[in-house]
Amino acid sequence: MTATSTTAAELTVMISGGFALAYQEVVPAFERATGIAVTTLSGASQGTGPKTIRAQLDRGTHVDVVILSNEGLHALVEAGLIVEGSPVELATAPLAAAVRAGTRRPDIGSVEALTRTLLEARLVVMPGSTSGLFILNEVLPRLGIAGTVRSKVFPRGTESAAALAAGEADIALGPISELVNIAGIEPVGPLPDAVQLVQTFTAAITRSSRDPEAAALLTGFLGSDQTTAAIQAMGMEPVRDRAAP
Numbered sequence: 001m002t003a004t005s006t007t008a009a010e011l012t013v014m015i016s017g018g019f020a021l022a023y024q025e026v027v028p029a030f031e032r033a034t035g036i037a038v039t040t041l042s043g044a045s046q047g048t049g050p051k052t053i054r055a056q057l058d059r060g061t062h063v064d065v066v067i068l069s070n071e072g073l074h075a076l077v078e079a080g081l082i083v084e085g086s087p088v089e090l091a092t093a094p095l096a097a098a099v100r101a102g103t104r105r106p107d108i109g110s111v112e113a114l115t116r117t118l119l120e121a122r123l124v125v126m127p128g129s130t131s132g133l134f135i136l137n138e139v140l141p142r143l144g145i146a147g148t149v150r151s152k153v154f155p156r157g158t159e160s161a162a163a164l165a166a167g168e169a170d171i172a173l174g175p176i177s178e179l180v181n182i183a184g185i186e187p188v189g190p191l192p193d194a195v196q197l198v199q200t201f202t203a204a205i206t207r208s209s210r211d212p213e214a215a216a217l218l219t220g221f222l223g224s225d226q227t228t229a230a231i232q233a234m235g236m237e238p239v240r241d242r243a244a245p
Contacts, residue, residue: 009036009214010036010039010211011036011038011039011064011215012038012039012062012065013027013040013041013063013066013218014043014053014056014061014063014066014067015040015041015042015067016042016053016072017044017158018045018069018093018131018175018178018199018201019090019091019177019201019236021177022227023040023067023222025230025233026221026222026226026227026230029226030217030218030221030222033221036217038218041056042156043056043066044072044127044128044155044156045068045069045071045129046072046075046129047132047133048128049155051156052129053076054081057076062208062210063206064205064206064208064209064212064214065204065205065206065215066204067201067202068201069130070089070199070200070202072130073087076204081206081208082204082205082206083204083205083212086204086212086215086216087202088202088203088204088219088220088222088223089200089201089223089239090203090223090238091177091200091201091236091239092198092199092200092236092237093175093176093199093201093235093236093237094176094191094197094199095131095134095135095175095176095191095195095196095197095198096173096174096175096176096187096189096190096191097117097187097189098171098172098174099172099186099188100167100170100184100186101165101183101185102186105188106188108188108189110192111143111195114191114192114195115143115144115145118140118145118149118171119145121150121169122150122170123150123151123152123168123169123170124149124150124152124169125151125153125154125160125163125164125168125171125172125173126151126152126153126154126160126173127153127157127159127178128153128154128155128156129156129157130199131197131199132153132174136151138195139191142195143195152169157174157175157178157179160174161174161179165183165184165185172185173191175199176190176234177236179235180233180234181233187235200239203223204219205219225238225240
């Protein structure tokens, strides 16, 4: 990555929670290397309400680059909001569980153990985006405990993690990348394969970008080896040399 004529550019990025912690670690290096200033906004990959990335784009919020799960990205592509050929897959993250720091680590190593753990929990919390939708619509029905387990969905993963840290809940579920390095909570581990969703987080340039050249520098940087250490530190695995479908 080298500075170009876009050195004085400014970019606005809208990012979902799954890749946010790794992104926060690496974006200052991009700014130093290119001189491009980056403003970061937040939005959910999927779901309902005004905080989703799609809803904010539909309201006319200016964004050059979006970073979100592939499930959410596909909807943006279908709506004609993304530059064709611009998506770059960055990292994968499995679904995991976390508990409040210092509390007993429950057994989630099998479908049966996970079912017992969720039923025994005082409250299970999750984000209302891709991961939470999958848990509510796929995992809990598959376990036969939909409508039985006590659960609460928050608009964002940061909010569900905060509820766990505050002692309002016993377990938080979501992408591992939203459950590591968070004060007051500790990840237990990934969910069993039978109820697992490995999300892929992808960066893409919006059709409304005011500087596609600078935006391409950023997506290229995020998909490079320069972000590998930060990605792995958040429990994810980098995706290299692969454009998103």
